[in-house]
Amino acid sequence: MVVSTASAQLGDVHDKSAALNDDRRIEYATPVQISVLKVSSGGASEYVLGVGVVPSPKLDRVAGLPTEALSSGDPYYANGSYHGEWTGEAVLSAGAAERLGANRSANLSVSGAVSGSGSRGLRVAAVESAAVESGLSGMPVMITHLSELQTITGAQSGDQADQLLVQSNAGGLRSALESRFPGATAVTRSGFTAQNSVDSDLPLAMGLAALLIAVVVGTLFVATTQGLQVEADSEQLAALTAIGFSRRARALLLVVQALALTLAGGALGIVLAYLTTAATNYAATRAIAPVPIADFHPLLVGYGFVVSALIGLLVAPYLLAMEGRTEGVAEVIR
Structure with missing residues (x-):
């Protein structure tokens, strides 16, 4: 405080x-x-x-x-x-x-x-x-x-x-x-x-707003980039279909790919948050504050991964819909 x-x-x-x-x-x-x-x-x-x-x-x-x-x-x-x-x-x-x-x-x-x-x-x-x-x-x-x-x-x-x-x-x-x-x-x-x-309700309101913004912006960003990637990978997806991969297997592949991307982003965000907290405390204690003014609680690690996984799961239905719209096996092979 x-x-x-x-x-x-x-x-x-x-x-x-x-x-x-x-x-x-x-x-x-x-x-x-x-x-x-x-x-x-x-x-x-x-x-x-x-x-x-x-x-x-x-x-x-x-x-x-x-x-x-x-x-x-x-x-x-x-x-x-x-x-x-x-x-x-x-x-x-x-x-x-x-x-x-x-x-x-x-x-x-x-x-x-x-x-x-x-x-x-x-x-x-x-x-x-x-x-x-x-x-x-x-x-x-x-x-x-x-x-x-x-x-x-x-x-x-x-x-x-x-x-x-x-x-x-x-x-x-x-x-x-x-x-x-x-x-x-x-x-x-x-x-x-x-x-x-x-005033103590203000940090809670800011935290909830930050969570909402992170989920909305993260979902839109990942959905856009991954949707373009699915369209670009249409030949590979068609090839998987041709060699016997079921729709369920292809869907699992897309979900795992989205989760891997968001969890990697979550890990990077956690590292950046820790480094930013340390830098803020160093600058503040050198300049104006008698004690560190920011705290990196260990629960933030779990929070970061949970939010990242949530974004990945929210993106998954859109990716599955995009995969269903890709060209058929015959068109890709031709």
Whole structure:
């Protein structure tokens, strides 16, 4: 999953959340910054989804994790000076703690996943299991104070964050929030990852579209080329008929020929896909990405051969019809 992509940022978020907290309809509001972090503990190193918030007893779970173990407020922010008390507190998800081999009170070295980010030390204040409904229960996640995450990632300039999390049961608040922040979109409490859940359907749709295009284009291409080949081989087919090959035997020959061609093409496609994936990852990690962005799953090998065989089978009826239209034995011999 590619997560730390550039997106529109909200600025001056501490003051904006303070203004929201003054609204009686709102229980609590906090800025939320989301960033990929490189976290090391002992000899282990892992990329973790970092979430920065301004903790409060009123704040519910964020990214499926409770925030009670973090000190209230955002001490390091210090009215915008970013020279206050560095708490260094962090709450790890069970998945992150397992991958890092870290437990409560463990010391962490944390840096941003992009070049130019700072590196700071944090301490694990708690290890919690992320709620399943958050959609992040299987991911390595870490929650810390917003200003400290901003300092690590370089987002303290302009006091930036990705979103403002607002807790309220008041009706009609969504339109009021959108009017207060032009260009921003208010989403419902279905949670922190609602937009990502919707976006995750896009790769599936693209995959199905690619499958459909591959089958249609592959079938038309192979049918055209093989149909011309059948017409060109009419003399050989007639000769086979003359020496006693039945129609069924000739049909089997054409089907095997079509399958051999499509399976050979499938094997070539698999090799090209693997090489393209490796080249993409090499270029991406050298240029912009902290981790490989493409994956070649072993199941793709089976997928490629199945699709290739399907194309061959779809072409077979057309080839048999073409074979039936070829000239008879007498005409070919004459």
